Amino acid sequence: MAGFFVFLCGISMTDKRFSTVSGIAGAGLGLRSGHYQHIFETNPSVPWFELLSDNYMGEGGLPIVRAEAIRDLYPITLHGVGMSLGSADALNVDYMARLKSLADRLEPTYVSDHIAWVSIDGQYTHDLLPLPYTLEAQKNIIDKISQAQDILGRTLLVENPSSYLMFNFSEMSEQEFVGGVLEQTGCQLLLDVNNLYVSAQNNSFSASEYLAALPKDRIKEIHLAGYENKGDYLFDTHGYTVRDPVWRLYQETLEMFGAIPTLIEWDTDVPDFDVLLGESKKAQMFLDEVA
Amino acid sequence: MNKGMSLLELQRLFYKTVFDSQSPENGEFYARIKTTVNLSGEQSVNIYKDSILGGLTDALFSIYPVCVKLVGEMFFKHMVADYLRRYPSNSPDLGDYGSEFSVYITDFEPVRELEYLADLVTLEWSWHRAFNAPDTLAAGICSIADLSTVAEVDQGSIHFVTTPSAILVRSIFPIHQIWQVNQEDYVGNGIVNLDDGAVCLVVWRNAAFGMRIDVLSEQEYEFLQAVTDGKSFSEIATLPCASDLSGILGRCMQTGLIAGFTLVK
Numbered sequence: 247m248a249g250f251f252v253f254l255c256g257i258s259m260t261d262k263r264f265s266t267v268s269g270i271a272g273a274g275l276g277l278r279s280g281h282y283q284h285i286f287e288t289n290p291s292v293p294w295f296e297l298l299s300d301n302y303m304g305e306g307g308l309p310i311v312r313a314e315a316i317r318d319l320y321p322i323t324l325h326g327v328g329m330s331l332g333s334a335d336a337l338n339v340d341y342m343a344r345l346k347s348l349a350d351r352l353e354p355t356y357v358s359d360h361i362a363w364v365s366i367d368g369q370y371t372h373d374l375l376p377l378p379y380t381l382e383a384q385k386n387i388i389d390k391i392s393q394a395q396d397i398l399g400r401t402l403l404v405e406n407p408s409s410y411l412m413f414n415f416s417e418m419s420e421q422e423f424v425g426g427v428l429e430q431t432g433c434q435l436l437l438d439v440n441n442l443y444v445s446a447q448n449n450s451f452s453a454s455e456y457l458a459a460l461p462k463d464r465i466k467e468i469h470l471a472g473y474e475n476k477g478d479y480l481f482d483t484h485g486y487t488v489r490d491p492v493w494r495l496y497q498e499t500l501e502m503f504g505a506i507p508t509l510i511e512w513d514t515d516v517p518d519f520d521v522l523l524g525e526s527k528k529a530q531m532f533l534d535e536v537a
Numbered sequence: 538m539n540k541g542m543s544l545l546e547l548q549r550l551f552y553k554t555v556f557d558s559q560s561p562e563n564g565e566f567y568a569r570i571k572t573t574v575n576l577s578g579e580q581s582v583n584i585y586k587d588s589i590l591g592g593l594t595d596a597l598f599s600i601y602p603v604c605v606k607l608v609g610e611m612f613f614k615h616m617v618a619d620y621l622r623r624y625p626s627n628s629p630d631l632g633d634y635g636s637e638f639s640v641y642i643t644d645f646e647p648v649r650e651l652e653y654l655a656d657l658v659t660l661e662w663s664w665h666r667a668f669n670a671p672d673t674l675a676a677g678i679c680s681i682a683d684l685s686t687v688a689e690v691d692q693g694s695i696h697f698v699t700t701p702s703a704i705l706v707r708s709i710f711p712i713h714q715i716w717q718v719n720q721e722d723y724v725g726n727g728i729v730n731l732d733d734g735a736v737c738l739v740v741w742r743n744a745a746f747g748m749r750i751d752v753l754s755e756q757e758y759e760f761l762q763a764v765t766d767g768k769s770f771s772e773i774a775t776l777p778c779a780s781d782l783s784g785i786l787g788r789c790m791q792t793g794l795i796a797g798f799t800l801v802k
């Protein structure tokens with residue numbers, strides 16, 4: 247046959263698995279595909295990386311090999327949007343099985359997803375959608391998180407999403423909803439301070455009161471990202487540097503809860519690696535202040 | 538006290554509002570949303586709607602870059618709008634979305650005269666699937682190295698297996714050339730003669746994670762198609778490609794396209 251095009255996406259790394267680095271501390275970065283090469287070439291000093299589990303759900307190929315190479319060099323966590331924990335649908339056991347095998351392969355410190363729903367009747371929006379804060383929705387997500395934890399054989403971290411609306415028949419505040427979920431499932435909280443700020447602004451509630459209502463010692467990770475001010479509302483694009491009010495809310499959070507491992511997320515218009523690194527250094531500075 | 542609704546009911550209504558902007562039930566959904574100082578219920582839902590449809594559109598943009606280049610970004614957006622509504626995503630893996638795009642394009646009137654477009658889209662989908670295909674053969678498949686252990690009398694019962702990433706594509710148009718001249722690193726005059734005729738291709742990933750599109754002869758294609766269809770060596774020996782079977786098999790094993798076999802007596 248005539249060799250036509252060959253595209254070698256070559257990477258230089260050994261097959262040998264080093265002992266996995268585990269445990270996260272300090273200000274880490276969300277790993278984005280455009281940065282692999284830079285990381286492999288420069289071995290930047292980053293305390294840990296968060297990998298988007300949904301990018302490694304393919305059965306094989308280069309992405310998972312690269313993920314393993316990163317895991318051999320840095321502690322990692324896995325973060326996803328596919329569990330659809332808040333959906334009225336049954337938990338997708340195929341997805342959970344794939345996630346479990348990914349987690350077994352990559353041995354992350356944490357596996358996390360969101361207090362939200364993304365699918366209904368087996369149809370996926372691939373977007374984090376808001377829940378009504380009712381007892382029914384709370385019981386539903388408690389059951390799903392418990393099942394997910396049983397399947398994965400580990401404690402999950404769940405994250406507060408950004409929201410642009412609230413339902414007028416909610417029976418409790420978001421913080422009460424989250425508190426109940428943590429209490430009844432034993433799972434931990436991934437507090438996204440940017441999301442909290444965005445939701446609080448959009449839905450006119452107090453972020454400080456929200457923080458004060460959260461149980462101590464249950465926040466295991468913090469996310470920071472940049473929103474966009476659309477005039478009538480704040481939109482969580484994850485496409486900017488962390489905004490000043492979010493840095494202030496972050497400081498407030500650290501003062502209340504101590505130095506919690508923190509991650510810089512950037513998903514749209516991802517800039518050069520050094521821009522992300524600068525953001526994580528800034529977060530590290532705030533962490534050092536409370537350490 | 539506002540009238541509530543069950544979680545299931547609410548989520549179904551939310552989904553419907555996003556994908557069917559004309560649904561008469563949308564008003565019922567907007568009425569369940571707490572209005573803010575700046576936004577009505579409908580405006581708040583539209584933020585989600587734009588985000589969902591935008592995310593799915595972006596997914597198709599990244600799987601079909603050559604198609605985007607050929608029809609232009611604006612037109613591609615217009616072209617996918619109805620696809621998003623007609624083909625819901627049934628998998629939590631966004632990488633599974635877009636498989637029916639070539640079928641959709643075949644019936645999409647405005648691009649009817651771009652006759653090669655549906656085949657080109659099939660090629661791009663194949664590339665996407667091959668990129669993410671499993672690295673290793675399924676359990677129970679013998680390695681090619683074990684071929685020598687098969688007794689001569691059993692050789693007709695050999696069922697060859699292609700490497701997991703291999704996907705066969707054929708077209709009456711030179712879609713591989715259209716694909717090539719639209720790659721970012723392409724250097725050349727960019728001329729493709731649509732009358733160059735039919736082409737048989739295999740899209741796959743080699744052991745070093747190199748993505749490949751190889752042009753096959755009719756006979757190579759027939760052989761690999763028969764293998765993919767699960768035909769035994771003795772069945773393949775009755776096909777026209779049998780005239781050069783050892784040559785084809787040798788080349789396919791050497792490149793790694795044929796990666797294993799099973800023995801079904």
Ligand SMILES: [Fe+2]
Nearest residue numbers: 405438469511
């Ligand atoms: Fe986050």
